[in-house]
Amino acid sequence: MKSQVENLVRERLALTSARRKQSVQAIARGRAEQAEPDHRRAQRYAFQYLTEQTAITGPDADFLPVAFLQQGMRQSRAVALVREDGVPKGTAFLIGAGLLLTCCHVLPDRQRAASYSVEFGYWLNERGEAPATACYRLDADSFWLASPTEALDCTLVALGERLTGEADLTQLGAIVLSDRADKHRLGMAVNIIQHPGGMAQQVALRDNFLLARGAAGSAAANVLHYTADTDEGSSGAPVFNDSWQLVALHHGAAQDESGALVNEGIRASALVDWLKGEAIGLAPSARQRLIAALRGENNLMLTAQAAPDVNYANRNGYQPDFINSDEITLARIIAPRTAEVAPLRSGATGTAAILDYQNFSLAICATRRIAFLTATNIDGARYIDIKRDSGQPALLPEADSWYEDSRIDSRYYLVQSFYREFSRWFDRGHLTRRSDPCWGTPQEAVRANKDTFHFTNCSPQHFRFNQSLQYWQGVERYILEYGVLQSKKRITVLTGPVLNEQWRQYGGVKVPLMYWKVVLRLGPEGKPQATALLVSQANLLDEPRRIIAQGQQENVPQVDEFRVTVSGLQSLTGLDFSAFAAWDGWQPAPALRADPLPAALIMSWRDLL
Known part of the structure; x- marks a missing residue:
């Protein structure tokens, strides 16, 4: 190098x-x-x-x-020694919002960032002593941008966990x-x-x-x-x-x-010109963080969000009679695959091993290390807007953090080590969307938001997956706002990966190619309705993340989103949807696509109703 x-x-x-x-x-x-x-x-x-x-x-x-x-001396506080596995590699400095800048040839690889640390305050006083240093990890999962050595030779990465010392971002300052x-x-x-x-x-x-x-x-x-x-x-x-x-x-x-x-x-x-150009393509939370850094903002809105409450006994979980008196139980849905459900540390197995969170529940497939499905109740009339990164109503943003669930051994679900190793392909994708269960009292909404950041609710989704989907992401809100609901704007969302024999191997993990979703509600006349969707990430998996030269046009693969029948989805997933199969009044035309099952390409929002 x-x-x-x-x-x-x-x-x-x-x-x-x-x-x-x-x-x-x-x-x-x-x-x-x-x-x-x-x-x-x-x-x-x-x-x-x-x-x-x-x-x-x-x-x-x-x-x-x-x-x-x-x-x-004030500027020197923001300057750090960079080490990889304890070996000095170079110098770096904070630019604001907890973002650290160095050369790409010093920190070239996102996957290696976990082995790096940075030490601030490493200078010697008149006695030859380093009086007060602070050592931090790097958090490439929260933020990462890089321009290769032959271009601008820079890497911008988020500061992670503090390992030693007491200096926080306010004390370290920033070099604008x-x-x-x-x-x-x-x-x-x-x-x-x-x-x-x-x-x-x-x-x-x-x-x-x-x-x-x-x-x-x-x-x-x-x-x-x-x-x-x-x-x-x-x-x-x-x-x-x-x-x-x-x-x-x-x-x-x-x-x-x-x-x-x-x-x-x-x-x-x-560097400023390049970062401004890159900001447009970032996820909203990352874009906001970069903009804050370019403005020289260094307040602690970016401090780590509090972990979820580990008193899981206070979670209400998914309510099977949320829509009407017809109970749609999670136990019945997973019954055909009960033997595959991961056990809990308490010894619970099968349907007794369902994990309850605030306003949603899920069951983990032990062999695939991903949830079979999550089941979420959404009360649109009591919805509270929880900011994505602070985890609080109407507060400023901070970085995403994901957590393990102490009730189940982490060998049964994918944790950060997998997402770090295969970060060139996958993001940590929510199954139950972050905003969906955020209703009730402010305390309950905050608890629900944090609960969605459990790794048990996470699945490997190609980094373009969420960028490329339109209807999949918005179907819940569209039905709540425009679906002319009869019953208090309540819906239930079931979603999960298709855990069948169609997968792609990454390490020891069989990553699913398809994801499904079913939205249940009462229609305008009080009649139960169901809408089933299917989407595939198979066409995306050949594309790893790469650095795109400024001004270069990207050829982004098209991700098609399909409406399918509930009965067809049951056959594909091996789950039991018979309790609400009759709620689905939609039938595909005989000429519609039939691989892997009859499906209609969603072309407009009205196609969801």
Whole structure:
């Protein structure tokens, strides 16, 4: 990797050779300000210095106020040493909202992030002691973006669990990313806070000059070239001007045509432009977090959400008579496959091993390590909007966290280790949707929201699955709002994977290819109704996550969503839907698709009613 970075730097140094020579000559004459050929940029930079009154520079004077040292010390709190399995790898720094920036060649792989840690406050005082460090894991599952070494060579990842120390995000602070045009001019001094060679934090202040920036449209357009003392382990360090504003992400160094060692950093403005472009394609919670970071927000709305209440005895679970007096029991539905239900730690087996949560219940298939189905009651009249990431009504967002259920041995269901290992393909997908059981009192709604983040309610869904579905995600809300319901806007949703012989192997796990859903309710005349849906992720599974170059068009596979009969779904799943099969008045036309069962492609929301 070092040789790759050196070769990239060397190639781009060749493109800035003439400009670097001119900058060196201006600095040697004591006229560093003349190194900048862009007079408007030079004026903006000079005006910033006049307004901030941070320095007095010239051929005979180079003064900095004492506050310069205080400001640098404040910025140093956000800088960390990066280690993989305890071995130093480079430097990184917080940019806000609990997001950490480093080089992609320092942290290249999302799957390896779990073996990384970062240590803040690792600097030595006058006694040679590191007084108060704080060590954190990384949480690539909450947030991950990367641009490869040959592009912007950057990785942005969420800070995870604190392992040692006491410093939290507020105390660590953040180094703000900005694309302002007045942060640098050629010939200015640069300052770098870094961990060269894995050493305690060092700062390069002396005889460091910005010599060149790549010309627009060239292969060097996104980089700055500068002199400074750096070493292996400096990659990922922040490069500042004398106002301690970030101007670049230190990327590497190489010898130029004269044999002198010249450093290269990725311009902060290029990073901001790239991140803004990437934000559009992120999930809403991740997008909001990135936007907060780009705004320099660093409040603790991103602290870990509280774990679910482990007093599971207070859960009401799925209510079989929720729709009307005709009980639709979960025990009857899973009866044909009772022998496959995973046992509980209490010794309960079969239908007695159904797990109750707030407003929903589920049963786990022991051999497949995924729920057969979840059954959820939804009372639209008592629905409470629970923010996805804070887990609280009307609060600001924070990162998703998933939890194991102490009532059942984790060997019977998929946990984080699987989703981490196969994160190139799968997201942690809710079976019972996060918002569906969030009704009742505020306390009950909060409890229901947290309960949906149990791994028992999780299934491996291709990362494009949720991006590509329209009707599947919205059928509950559509029926609640537009289905002309007769009974208090109540519905029951049954959903699960198709656990049959159609699967794809990932490690020791047989990942299902299809998912199904049934929505039960009373129609406008009080007549029970059922709508069954089927969707497949089979066409998506050949596509791993990959980095898409900016501006490149993606060929996103189409995911078709089908309406099927309840009786047909019963045959496909091996479950017993006879208690409500007669509620389904829809019948497919003889010519409709019949693989794996007769189905009609859903073309509009009205097709769901």
